[in-house]
Amino acid sequence: MKPNSDETQELLDRAKGGDNQAVERLLEMHREPLRRMISLRLDPALAARLDASDVVQEVQLEASRRLDDYLRSPAMPFHLWLRYIAGDHIKDAHRRHRKAQRRSVDRERQMQRPATFDQSSLELAAQLIDPEHTPATAAMLHEAARRAEAALAELDEADREIILMRNYEHLSNKEAATMLGISEEAASMRYLRAGRRLAALLQPGSSQSEPGA
Numbered sequence: 001m002k003p004n005s006d007e008t009q010e011l012l013d014r015a016k017g018g019d020n021q022a023v024e025r026l027l028e029m030h031r032e033p034l035r036r037m038i039s040l041r042l043d044p045a046l047a048a049r050l051d052a053s054d055v056v057q058e059v060q061l062e063a064s065r066r067l068d069d070y071l072r073s074p075a076m077p078f079h080l081w082l083r084y085i086a087g088d089h090i091k092d093a094h095r096r097h098r099k100a101q102r103r104s105v106d107r108e109r110q111m112q113r114p115a116t117f118d119q120s121s122l123e124l125a126a127q128l129i130d131p132e133h134t135p136a137t138a139a140m141l142h143e144a145a146r147r148a149e150a151a152l153a154e155l156d157e158a159d160r161e162i163i164l165m166r167n168y169e170h171l172s173n174k175e176a177a178t179m180l181g182i183s184e185e186a187a188s189m190r191y192l193r194a195g196r197r198l199a200a201l202l203q204p205g206s207s208q209s210e211p212g213a
Helices: 006-018 019-027 032-039 052-072 078-100 102-108 115-129 141-155 156-166 173-180 184-201
Strands: none
Touching: 006 019, 006 052, 006 078, 019 032, 019 052, 032 052, 032 078, 032 156, 052 156, 078 173, 115 156, 141 156, 141 173, 141 184, 156 173, 156 184, 173 184
16 A cells, blocks of 8 residues: 655654644645545536535545544555545535435436546546557547546446546555455456456447447
């Protein structure tokens, strides 16, 4: 598992000594990764109503309140601890907005994902369709990325989550296993199966692969 970076650990040590500026810097360092993690998981229709940055602010406020507890017993790297808090806030956001406004949200539902998917989708498409990324297929990758995004929406939640963790957030297998509460072997097998299912959806002739499907 990727440990805290030297800078993060230094800031944590300073925060433990009561340095408020270190706390502010620590949260600022992790703001963008948090925003990306959250934006990847907000339903597109909900994302039109709720900015990921607003959820980030809620997460960081809670992290500030709970930081002393974390510093007393850091059971995992700081970035994974933040992800746990963010996961709870994402669930709460969906419960509040989807249940309170289910009809209007469902009418507005769209297949496309936020723009933050773009580069990672290109990389994923290249990996699944042409691992060697030859020049002949380079021009096809943007269309393949669009198909990859649509195919992700067709995966079940468990498969989609492991793909997001590994390919979009670039968590290690051990980090993904920690976040999912499963063994490293189970996480590896889940990722392998999810990748196969996603690749199958991208094959010519699949219902998803046709334009406008």
